[in-house]
Amino acid sequence: MESSQSSDNVAERHxxxxxxxxxxxxxxxxxxxxALDETESFPEDLYRAMAQLGLFGITVPAEFGGVGAxxxxxAIVMEELSRGYASVADQCGLLELxxxxxxxxxxxxxxxxxxxxxxxxxxRCAYAITEPEAGSDVGGIQTRAERTSTGWRLNGGKIWxxxxxxxxxxVVLARTDPTAGKRGMSIFLVDADRPGYSKGPKExxxxxxxxxxxxxxxxxxxxxxxxxxxxxxxxxxxxxxVLDKGRVGIAALAVGLLQAALEASxxxxxxxxxxxxxxxxxxxxxxxxxxMAKATHAARLMVRDAAAKLDAGLRASxxxxxxxxxxxxxxxxxxxxxxxxxGGSGYIRGVEVERLYRDxxxxxxxxGTNQIQRMIIARNILG
Numbered sequence: 001m002e003s004s005q006s007s008d009n010v011a012e013r014h015x016x017x018x019x020x021x022x023x024x025x026x027x028x029x030x031x032x033x034x035a036l037d038e039t040e041s042f043p044e045d046l047y048r049a050m051a052q053l054g055l056f057g058i059t060v061p062a063e064f065g066g067v068g069a070x071x072x073x074x075a076i077v078m079e080e081l082s083r084g085y086a087s088v089a090d091q092c093g094l095l096e097l098x099x100x101x102x103x104x105x106x107x108x109x110x111x112x113x114x115x116x117x118x119x120x121x122x123x124r125c126a127y128a129i130t131e132p133e134a135g136s137d138v139g140g141i142q143t144r145a146e147r148t149s150t151g152w153r154l155n156g157g158k159i160w161x162x163x164x165x166x167x168x169x170x171v172v173l174a175r176t177d178p179t180a181g182k183r184g185m186s187i188f189l190v191d192a193d194r195p196g197y198s199k200g201p202k203e204x205x206x207x208x209x210x211x212x213x214x215x216x217x218x219x220x221x222x223x224x225x226x227x228x229x230x231x232x233x234x235x236x237x238x239x240x241x242v243l244d245k246g247r248v249g250i251a252a253l254a255v256g257l258l259q260a261a262l263e264a265s266x267x268x269x270x271x272x273x274x275x276x277x278x279x280x281x282x283x284x285x286x287x288x289x290x291x292m293a294k295a296t297h298a299a300r301l302m303v304r305d306a307a308a309k310l311d312a313g314l315r316a317s318x319x320x321x322x323x324x325x326x327x328x329x330x331x332x333x334x335x336x337x338x339x340x341x342x343g344g345s346g347y348i349r350g351v352e353v354e355r356l357y358r359d360x361x362x363x364x365x366x367x368g369t370n371q372i373q374r375m376i377i378a379r380n381i382l383g
Contacts, residue, residue, distance in 0.1 A: 010070075017073050021080035024053060029084035036085065036210040037355050040202070042166050043210060044121075047091055051121040055081070055092055057099040059245070064103040064111055065119045071245060071307040075252040079300070082256025086359040087210035089256060093249040094162050097242045098125045098171055101187070105230035105238055114169060114189055126167035128158040128216055129239060135160075136372045138173070138236065139182050143218065145174040152176075152228070154188060154196075154221040164214035165202040168192050172218070173235050185235035188227050196221040207358030244310060244317055246367045247324035251303045254327035254363040258296040261331075261338035261356050265289055268342055285341055292334040299327040318380040325373035328363035335360045 028046060036043055050056060058074040060066020067073075074096060081089035095118060102115040117123035134140035143156025154174060161170070169191045177184030190197060200215030230238050266289060269280035279285050302323040309316035338353040339346035346353045364370045 013069075014072060014076055017069070018076050018080055020053070021055070021077050022083075024049070024055075025080055025084035029081070029088055033085035034350055034352070034355060036087065038209075038349075040204070040209045042212055043088070046088060047121045050088075050092065051119065056095040056121065057103075057115075057119045058092075058096060060099045060103045060115075060119070065116045066099065066103065071248060071310045072304055074245070075248055075303050075307045078249045078252035079256040079259065079303075082253040083260045084256075085210070086253055086257060087208045089249075089253045090162065090208060090211045093246065093253065094127055095119075095125070096249060097246050098127055100242050100245065101171065101229065101238060104241075105187075107226070109226065110189060110229065123168045124163055124166050126161050126163040126170040126216065128161045128164070128170045128172045130160050131156070131158055136369055138239065141173060141175060141185065143172065143174040144178070145176050145186060145188060145223070147176075148222070150222065151225045152188065152223040154190065154218040154223055156218050158216045159200075160203065160213055161216055163212055164216050165199055165212045170197075170216060171229070172216075173239055176232055176235075180233065182236040183233050186232045187229040187235040187238055188223060189229055190218070190221060190223065190227065194221050194223070205362075207355070207361055209358075243367065244306075244320040247320040247373075248303060248307050248310065250363055250367045251299065251306070251320075251323040251327040254324075254331040254360065255296060255299045255303055257331045257335055257356050257360050257363070258292065258299060258327075261335045261353055262289070262292050262296055264352050264356075265292060265338045265341045272343075279341070288334075288337045288341055292337060295330040295334050299323070299330050302326055318377060321368075321373040321376040321380075324363075324367060325370045325377065328360075328370055331360040331363050 028049060054067045055077055057066035058069050058077055059071055062068035078089050078093060081092055099115055099118055102111055106115060118125055129138060131141050131143065145152045145154045156174065169189060172188045172190050173185055174188055175184055176186040196219040198217045203213045205213060269285050269289065270278055272279045306316050306319035306323045309319055335357045339357050342351065342353050345351055348354060
C-alpha cells in the first residue's frame with residue numbers, strides 16, 4: 001500500500017508539472033512562436049520567466065540551486081515546452097546538461113560563479129563540443145589546452161554551438177594530452193570576455209530559428225588553473241555521462257512536436273470542408289491522424305521509460321538511444337503528414353505545421369545523429 005501511495009504521489013507531481021508548464025506555454029509561448037521563428041530572436045524575457053518558474057536545472061539538487069526533480073519531470077517539461085515552441089525547449093535542454101555538469105563536477109567556487117547565475121538566467125552558456133572534423137566522432141576533436149606557468153592556454157575552434165552568439169561563457173571540451181586519446185580530454189569554463197575568445201556570425205537555420213547557433217574561436221586564450229571543470233583527462237567521460245539525459249530531452253522535444261502536430265491536424269480536419277463534408281470524414285485523413293496518434297503515444301512511452309531507468313540509477317544507454325531515434329524519426333514522418341493534411345495552407349509560412357515540419361528535422365541530427373543511435377542500439381543488442 002505504501003508503495004502504491006508513493007507511486008500515486010509521484011504521478012500526481014508529474015501531472016502538476018505538466019499542467020503548470022502547459023499553462024505557461026499557452027499564456028506566454030505559443031502565440032509568440034511564429035514571430036520568434038520569423039525574426040530569429042533570442043527571447044530573453046521568456047527565459048527569465050522560465051527561470052522564475054524553476055524550469056532550468058530541473059534535476060539539479062536543491063542544495064545547488066536546482067529543483068531537485070526527477071528525469072521524468074525533465075522529459076515532461078521538455079515535451080510541454082516543445083509543444084509551444086521547440087527553440088524554447090532547446091534552451092531548457094541546454095541548461096539542463098550544463099547545470100548537471102556544474103553540479104556534479106564543479107567546485108563550490110565554480111558553482112557560485114557559474115551555476116547559480118545560470119539557473120537564474122543571469123548568465124548565458126554555450127556547450128562547445130562539435131568541430132569541423134568532430135561531430136558524431138567526439139573523439140576527433142582538435143581544440144588544445146596546454147599547461148602554462150599561470151594555468152592553461154586554449155587554442156582551437158568549435159562550430160554549430162548552441163548559444164554561441166549570445167553566451168557569457170562556454171563549457172569547452174579540449175585535448176590536454178594529445179597522446180592519451182579519449183582519456184586525454186578535459187573540460188574548461190571559458191568566459192567570453194577573455195582575450196582571444198571570439199564568436200562567429202549567427203547561423204541562419206532551417207528550423208528552430210530562435211535557437212542561436214554559431215562558431216567559437218580560441219586564439220591563445222589564457223585561462224587560470226581553476227578554469228578546468230572536474231578532473232584533468234576526464235572530460236570525454238564527463239561529457240558522455242550527460243548524453244543519455246540529453247537524448248531523453250531531445251526525444252521529449254520531438255514528442256512535443258508530434259503532439260502539437262496532432263492537435264493542429266485534428267482541429268483542421270474537423271473544420272476544413274471538401275466535397276460537402278469535413279475532411280475528417282475521409283479515410284485517408286483518418287489513417288494519417290491514427291498513425292500520428294500511435295506514434296506520439298509510443299514515443300512518449302519510450303521517453304518516459306528511458307527517463308525512469310535513469311531515475312532508478314540503471315544503465316539506460318540503449319533505451320535513451322531508442323527513444324531519441326524513434327521519436328526523431330516519428331516527428332519528421334508524421335509532422336510531414338500534418339502538412340499533408342493541411343494541404344496548400346500547410347506549406348505557407350506562418351501556419352503552425354509548416355514551422356513544426358522545419359523544427360522537426362534537426363531532432364534526427366543533434367545529440368548524436370539517428371544513424372549513430374542505430375549503431376549504439378545494435379552494439380547493445382549484439383554485444
